Amino acid sequence: MSEVTAHHDSAHAADGHDDHHEQSWLTTYIFSQDHKMIGKQFLMTGIFWAFVGGLLSLFFRMQLAWPNETFPILETLLGSWAEGGKLSNDFYYALVTMHGTILVFFVLTAGLSGTFSNFLIPLQIGARDMASPFMNMLSYWFFFAASAVLFLSFFVQTGPASGGWTAYPPLNGIRDIALNKGSGLGFDLWITSMTLFIVGSTLGSLNYVSTVINMRTKGMSFTKMPLITWALTFTAVLGILAFPALLAAAGLLEFDRLLGTSFFLNNIVINGDLQAYKGGSPIIYQHLFWFLGHPEVYIIIFPAFGIVSEVLSVHSKKPVFGYRAMILSLGSILVIGFFVWAHHMFVTGMSPAIGKVFVIFTLLIAIPSAVKVFNWITTLWRGNIRFTVPMMFAIGFVSLFISGGITGLHLGNSTVDIQLHDSYFVVGHFHIVMGVAAFFGMWAGVYQWFPKMFGRFMNETMGYIHFWGSLIGGYMVFFPMHFMAGVPRRYYAFDQFQSFNNFQDVNVFITLAAFLVMSSNIVFLINFFYSIFKGREMTEDNLNPWGANTLEWTTPVHPGHGNWPGDLPVVYRWPYDYSTNGNEVNPQNKPLEEGEHEH
Amino acid sequence: MNNTYQKNGISLENRHTAHRLILYISMASITMFFAVTTSAVLVKKADVLNWAQFPLPDIFFISTIIALASSLAFYFSYRLYQQKKFMAFRWMLALSGMISLGFLISQLLGFEALKDMGLPLTGNVAGSFIYFLAIVHGLHIIGGLTVLLIMLVKAILARKNIQFEGSGVINKKRLFSMEILTSYWHFVNVLWVYLFLFFYFNYQ
Numbered sequence: 001m002s003e004v005t006a007h008h009d010s011a012h013a014a015d016g017h018d019d020h021h022e023q024s025w026l027t028t029y030i031f032s033q034d035h036k037m038i039g040k041q042f043l044m045t046g047i048f049w050a051f052v053g054g055l056l057s058l059f060f061r062m063q064l065a066w067p068n069e070t071f072p073i074l075e076t077l078l079g080s081w082a083e084g085g086k087l088s089n090d091f092y093y094a095l096v097t098m099h100g101t102i103l104v105f106f107v108l109t110a111g112l113s114g115t116f117s118n119f120l121i122p123l124q125i126g127a128r129d130m131a132s133p134f135m136n137m138l139s140y141w142f143f144f145a146a147s148a149v150l151f152l153s154f155f156v157q158t159g160p161a162s163g164g165w166t167a168y169p170p171l172n173g174i175r176d177i178a179l180n181k182g183s184g185l186g187f188d189l190w191i192t193s194m195t196l197f198i199v200g201s202t203l204g205s206l207n208y209v210s211t212v213i214n215m216r217t218k219g220m221s222f223t224k225m226p227l228i229t230w231a232l233t234f235t236a237v238l239g240i241l242a243f244p245a246l247l248a249a250a251g252l253l254e255f256d257r258l259l260g261t262s263f264f265l266n267n268i269v270i271n272g273d274l275q276a277y278k279g280g281s282p283i284i285y286q287h288l289f290w291f292l293g294h295p296e297v298y299i300i301i302f303p304a305f306g307i308v309s310e311v312l313s314v315h316s317k318k319p320v321f322g323y324r325a326m327i328l329s330l331g332s333i334l335v336i337g338f339f340v341w342a343h344h345m346f347v348t349g350m351s352p353a354i355g356k357v358f359v360i361f362t363l364l365i366a367i368p369s370a371v372k373v374f375n376w377i378t379t380l381w382r383g384n385i386r387f388t389v390p391m392m393f394a395i396g397f398v399s400l401f402i403s404g405g406i407t408g409l410h411l412g413n414s415t416v417d418i419q420l421h422d423s424y425f426v427v428g429h430f431h432i433v434m435g436v437a438a439f440f441g442m443w444a445g446v447y448q449w450f451p452k453m454f455g456r457f458m459n460e461t462m463g464y465i466h467f468w469g470s471l472i473g474g475y476m477v478f479f480p481m482h483f484m485a486g487v488p489r490r491y492y493a494f495d496q497f498q499s500f501n502n503f504q505d506v507n508v509f510i511t512l513a514a515f516l517v518m519s520s521n522i523v524f525l526i527n528f529f530y531s532i533f534k535g536r537e538m539t540e541d542n543l544n545p546w547g548a549n550t551l552e553w554t555t556p557v558h559p560g561h562g563n564w565p566g567d568l569p570v571v572y573r574w575p576y577d578y579s580t581n582g583n584e585v586n587p588q589n590k591p592l593e594e595g596e597h598e599h
Numbered sequence: 600m601n602n603t604y605q606k607n608g609i610s611l612e613n614r615h616t617a618h619r620l621i622l623y624i625s626m627a628s629i630t631m632f633f634a635v636t637t638s639a640v641l642v643k644k645a646d647v648l649n650w651a652q653f654p655l656p657d658i659f660f661i662s663t664i665i666a667l668a669s670s671l672a673f674y675f676s677y678r679l680y681q682q683k684k685f686m687a688f689r690w691m692l693a694l695s696g697m698i699s700l701g702f703l704i705s706q707l708l709g710f711e712a713l714k715d716m717g718l719p720l721t722g723n724v725a726g727s728f729i730y731f732l733a734i735v736h737g738l739h740i741i742g743g744l745t746v747l748l749i750m751l752v753k754a755i756l757a758r759k760n761i762q763f764e765g766s767g768v769i770n771k772k773r774l775f776s777m778e779i780l781t782s783y784w785h786f787v788n789v790l791w792v793y794l795f796l797f798f799y800f801n802y803q
Contacts, residue, residue, distance in 0.1 A: 129609075131614070131617030131618065132621060135621070206621045206628070209620070209624055210620040210621045214616050214617040215609075215617060240624060240627060240631075241627065241628065242631075244628055244629070244632035245631070245632075247632060248635050251731065251735065252636075252639075252731060255720075255727070255731055261720060261721055261730075261731075262721070266649070278649070279646075279649030279650075279723060279724045280724055284639050284642055288635060288639060
């Protein structure tokens with residue numbers, strides 16, 4: 001741990017740590033405006049939702065594996081949704097819908113970028129807090145309200161939304177529970193929840209970008225920012241520009257449902273009766289949805305990119321290979337990511353010429369993605385690698401990103417995608433590349449910054465069990481799905497279809513593997529909560545346990561609101577000065593030695 | 600730097616720069632909302648069989664004039680505060696709010712006019728888009744009016760504050776709030792002008 005160099009340019013900077021008023025329990029833990037506490041609130045809520053979302057997937061996996069069996073425990077847990085111990089088909093669709101919504105938005109968006117943007121951005125750029133701590137607090141509470149509304153929807157009589165996480169009309173555009181139980185109040189609550197979520201996410205993102213641009217400490221130029229801060233900033237930009245499209249889609253859809261407009265509906269016939277809806281187009285909904293939906297993939301994966309870049313470098317004690325290329329590739333993905341949305345819509349009957357444009361842009365994204373993979377591997381090459389738990393998860397991420405990314409090339413090509421659309425091949429692809437991989441990024445981050453968050457360490461053995469269970473289990477769940485390329489997704493049961501039923505043993509295998517993944521994550525949950533209270537304590541003489549260069553490790557074990565006692569640190573070097581000048585670690589606030597040049 | 604303005608060791612100027620940027624970025628986000636929705640209108644318009652062409656009701660012209668007037672009123676409120684004419688500032692701020700309220704009323708009249716033309720909310724999709732976009736835009740005005748009301752009440756309560764207005768001294772926080780509110784108002788008014796021109800050129 002090097003000496004902390006102070007930033008003296010503000011006469012009042014020291015006030016930052018000391019001038020805060022006495023905080024009550026309520027303002028410390030609940031309505032906190034401290035970015036670190038807000039980050040932890042996002043993490044706790046994200047973990048809660050990850051558990052719920054994972055549990056839902058186990059329920060529907062049981063149905064897929066043993067469609068003719070009954071499980072009394074299901075009736076105990078789910079009541080009338082699983083009468084006689086068998087999931088009803090209505091509730092099966094609700095489970096699939098809610099699993100997707102929860103995992104995509106509440107866990108891998110809020111739980112991932114919400115946690116690490118809040119916790120790390122001010123610490124890594126040397127700021128006392130976010131540009132607007134109040135707005136930051138609001139962003140969490142909007143997310144909490146969104147969570148509460150969605151959770152409540154499980155308890156309405158007609159059940160939660162069940163028309164798919166993409167909420168396509170016309171199925172979701174008509175508020176008629178005779179057609180689909182989940183299209184009643186459950187879906188209204190889904191839309192309300194999404195609206196609250198988008199407001200909260202936007203408030204947070206505005207804050208992150210403004211903080212990074214305006215609140216950097218002396219010496220922290222953009223090219224001295226850690227890659228995770230870059231990644232989190234780009235994530236925020238994506239959210240700011242893409243979420244409005246989902247808001248527009250949700251608004252128009254709710255107008256159709258509640259006020260009787262026809263934005264997405266046309267010539268609907270129900271039980272032989274022509275409905276009044278006329279002139280709308282459900283395809284427009286798909287355009288609006290995927291204009292968010294595809295950038296959302298990058299909103300999920302960018303924070304994991306950043307975390308992995310950081311962890312690989314720290315634990316191999318080597319500078320990140322191609323720092324500027326990493327930033328440029330993130331920027332390229334951000335820009336190109338806005339021109340690929342219709343590759344989710346190749347089967348809508350779009351003109352092949354337009355399809356080609358989207359194919360080209362989609363395949364272009366492979367270039368910056370490959371640059372990143374190459375740079376991660378070359379960062380590891382000949383590094384002094386420590387196979388710590390966060391490092392294992394980071395390496396696992398690279399493996400998963402390659403495995404899941406390669407099948408993206410198949411699906412990005414319209415001629416292939418048209419054959420594979422809505423099949424288990426797609427499910428396998430996106431779950432590996434943006435599901436399991438993003439989770440691995442998140443876990444790498446949790447294990448890496450847990451000591452900074454709670455002043456204690458997590459148990460390593462349990463961490464390794466968690467890693468191997470998740471890696472092996474994750475592959476066992478999603479790899480076989482690639483062989484089910486002709487099997488349609490979202491089916492309640494396959495036993496009526498001979499060709500699909502041939503995969504029944506595979507379905508049993510996948511479900512058993514899903515239980516393995518859940519078990520290893522229960523190990524994680526026990527480790528996480530036990531370690532918060534009983535983990536090995538971090539001490540003031542070992543503030544930088546991983547030997548990292550970034551500024552967050554220069555704060556005390558329990559930094560107050562304001563982060564640094566006294567003055568802010570001054571930055572002299574880039575964050576990846578590892579193994580130079582005879583030192584493995586050269587913190588960013590360590591002045592350059594005589595004759596030493598900046599990177 | 601006056602200590603009154605320090606918070607968490609961050610100077611007032613720094614905070615204001617950061618907050619100003621937050622406003623500008625949020626404008627980008629709001630712009631995206633209207634950009635994607637008006638793009639959807641254009642896509643839908645290509646489906647000529649289901650698209651109604653009709654002249655825009657005159658009341659929307661009047662809405663546009665009212666919007667521009669409210670921008671002017673906000674500009675004068677800001678200037679009056681800068682010039683330490685605090686009483687006139689409060690009146691002008693109230694007037695700005697009234698004009699904006701007038702804008703909302705003119706929008707409701709516009710909806711009535713559309714209905715009279717045989718284009719209720721649930722009618723042809725072309726008309727429905729006008730309702731939707733105008734309602735969402737109106738919600739932004741209502742949000743702004745809520746902030747305006749809070750600011751007006753605060754300004755009235757602070758009229759005898761001896762630290763600032765009561766002694767003829769500008770409260771930098773209030774000046775900044777006025778700057779933000781005025782910028783926001785110019786933005787939502789420009790947004791309406793865009794929507795008006797968009798409707799005007801695409802609907803007749």
